[in-house]
Amino acid sequence: SxxxxxxxxxxxxxxxxxxxxxxxxSKTLYGLYWYKQKYGEGLIFLMxxxxxxxxxxxxxxxxxxxxxxxxxxxxxxxxxxxxxxxYLCGAAGGNNDMRFGAGTRLxxxx
Amino acid sequence: xxxxxxxxxxxxxxxxxxxTLRCSPRSGDLSVYWYQQSLDQGLQFLIQYYNGEERAKGxxxxxxxxxxxxxxxxxxxxxxxxxGDSALYFCASSFPLxxxxxxEQFFGPGTRLxxx
Numbered sequence: 001s002x003x004x005x006x007x008x009x010x011x012x013x014x015x016x017x018x019x020x021x022x023x024x025x026s027k028t029l030y031g032l033y034w035y036k037q038k039y040g041e042g043l044i045f046l047m048x049x050x051x052x053x054x055x056x057x058x059x060x061x062x063x064x065x066x067x068x069x070x071x072x073x074x075x076x077x078x079x080x081x082x083x084x085x086x087y088l089c090g091a092a093g094g095n096n097d098m099r100f101g102a103g104t105r106l107x108x109x110x
Numbered sequence: 111x112x113x114x115x116x117x118x119x120x121x122x123x124x125x126x127x128x129x130t131l132r133c134s135p136r137s138g139d140l141s142v143y144w145y146q147q148s149l150d151q152g153l154q155f156l157i158q159y160y161n162g163e164e165r166a167k168g169x170x171x172x173x174x175x176x177x178x179x180x181x182x183x184x185x186x187x188x189x190x191x192x193x194g195d196s197a198l199y200f201c202a203s204s205f206p207l208x209x210x211x212x213x214e215q216f217f218g219p220g221t222r223l224x225x226x
Contacts, residue, residue, distance in 0.1 A: 033214065033215075035217075040198065040220075040222070041219060041220070042112060042114075042200060042217040042218055042219045042220055043153075043200070043202075043217040044112075044217075045214050045215070045216065045217075048214055088153060090153075097155045097158070097166045097167070097168045098143065098155045098158075098166075098168070098215070099155065100152065100153040100154075100155075101152075102152045103152065103153075
C-alpha cells in the first residue's frame, strides 16, 4: 500500500519567514493533494498536482511535484498567522482509496 | 463553506451503543467518502460510495457500515461502540469522472464522536 510521509511533523516560524513542508510517497504519485485543516475543523483544499514537474501557486503558497512523482513540497512565502494550521498531503491509492500523510502542524508567531 | 453538511456536530454516547452519522454532499456531487480522524491514527479513509454503490473500502471495521441513498446523502452507522472509536468523522464529496477517487474532495465540518 502507498504510504505518505510528511516532514517536519511540526514547525514554528516567525511571521514573515518562508517555510517548506515535504511529502514523500513510497510509490509513484498519480495525483497529489494538499489540504489545510484548522484544529478540529474540516479540510480545506489547497492544490492538486498530477504531472511530474508541475508547480502551482495560490496567493503565497506554492506546491511542486517532483519529476519522479514521488515527492511534493509545499512552500509558503512570507508566512502570516492566518497560515497556521495542519497541512496534509493526500494521494489516491491503488485500490481507489485515498491516503493522507500524518500532517504538519504549523505555528506562525506574530 | 464547502457545501458539504454533516449532522450532528457533536455526539456523546456510551460503549456498546450504536450511532448514525449523516452527510449531505455538495449539490451535483455523486461520490461520498467517509474518514475517521483520531490523534493516534491520523486521517484514515473508511469507505467511498459513488451514485449509491460502494466503490472503495479502506480501514473500515466490520462494526461500521455505510450507505448512500437515492438522493445521494449518506449515512455512516457505527455499532457496538468502543472507547477507541472516539474521533472526528469527516464526510467528503466530489464529482469524479467514472467514480475514480482521483479528484478534488470537498470536506464537511465533521462530527465529533465521544464514546464514554
